[in-house]
Each structure stands twice: as structure tokens, then as C-alpha cells.
Amino acid sequence: MSEDLRAAASAVLEACRSRSLKVATAESCTGGLVAGALTEIAGSSDVVDRGFVTYSNEAKQQMLGVPAATIDTHGAVSRETAEAMVRGALGSANADLAVAITGIAGPAGGSPGKPVGLVHFAAASRSGALTHAEMRYGDIGRSAVRHQSVLQALAMLKELAEKRG
Numbered sequence: 001m002s003e004d005l006r007a008a009a010s011a012v013l014e015a016c017r018s019r020s021l022k023v024a025t026a027e028s029c030t031g032g033l034v035a036g037a038l039t040e041i042a043g044s045s046d047v048v049d050r051g052f053v054t055y056s057n058e059a060k061q062q063m064l065g066v067p068a069a070t071i072d073t074h075g076a077v078s079r080e081t082a083e084a085m086v087r088g089a090l091g092s093a094n095a096d097l098a099v100a101i102t103g104i105a106g107p108a109g110g111s112p113g114k115p116v117g118l119v120h121f122a123a124a125s126r127s128g129a130l131t132h133a134e135m136r137y138g139d140i141g142r143s144a145v146r147h148q149s150v151l152q153a154l155a156m157l158k159e160l161a162e163k164r165g
Helices: 003-017 033-039 057-064 068-074 079-092 142-164
Strands: 023-027 048-053 097-103 118-125 130-136
Touching: 003 033, 003 142, 023 033, 023 079, 033 048, 033 142, 048 057, 048 079, 057 068, 057 079, 068 079, 079 097, 079 118, 079 130, 097 142, 118 142, 130 142
Parallel strands: 023 048, 023 097
Antiparallel strands: 097 118, 118 130
């Protein structure tokens, strides 16, 4: 794991550990990389509850309860879908915080309105806090989009954990 990911994941684990918070992830375009970054670090089991890899629309609906109408109306890559994913993760996990990611990592799949590199994030706490971020990384390559997305998701989790402290 790269040093920047290790540092970001360690910071999330420490922020959560010091506040006795558990975390869940709901990932589409990152395919479990956020959960993987967190669990790469020994001792993470006291913070990480579970991760959902919901790559298909059906998985988002079945595992996280994302309404089909949300995906039909706004698309899988949208603020609305990311927020539904994070709410579903909190509802299905024994976690205090969750983060969700849905985007277009490329190289294909983009459109004029939703280009390659567009990623939506949502982070939420069981106490009701909800944040959203839209990042447009551009066509920087699939691996780079996914890497930047993991860093963004970890930053959002850390910020949310620190606000709970």
C-alpha cells in the first residue's frame, strides 16, 4: 500500500479508535479499496465493522436498499445515489460512521454530463450528520481515479470522526 494511503487510513483508525467509533464502507468504483486500506493495518478490527462492494445497480438496491427510482432518475453516479448508499450502509451495519463512493473510473463509461473521473462521495454518522463531495478528477487513468477516491473517502471519514469527538 502506498504511504499516502497508509497514513490516511491510520489517521482514520486513530480518530475512530480514540472515540470508540465503528466504520462501514459502501463502494462502487473503488471495489473495496477503502475497506482494504483500513484493514491492511494491523488491529483495524476494533474500528472496521464491514464493507459493501456494490458495483452493480442491483447490488446497490439489494445490499444497501438504494431505491431503483433513485438510480433511474439520477443515475448510479449521483449525489442522490451516494447518499442513499451511505444511509443503507449505516442501516445494515453495526457502525457509527459510513462512507459511500460511486463514480466513473474509466477508461470508458463517461458521457458529456458525467465524464470519466466524476466521483460522488457521501459520509454519514448514526447521529445524523451527512456530507457529500463531488470530485471531477478528469481522465487521469483508472488507477489514479480510484487512488484519489480512496484518499477522499478516508479524509471524509476522518473529518466526520473528529467532529464526533
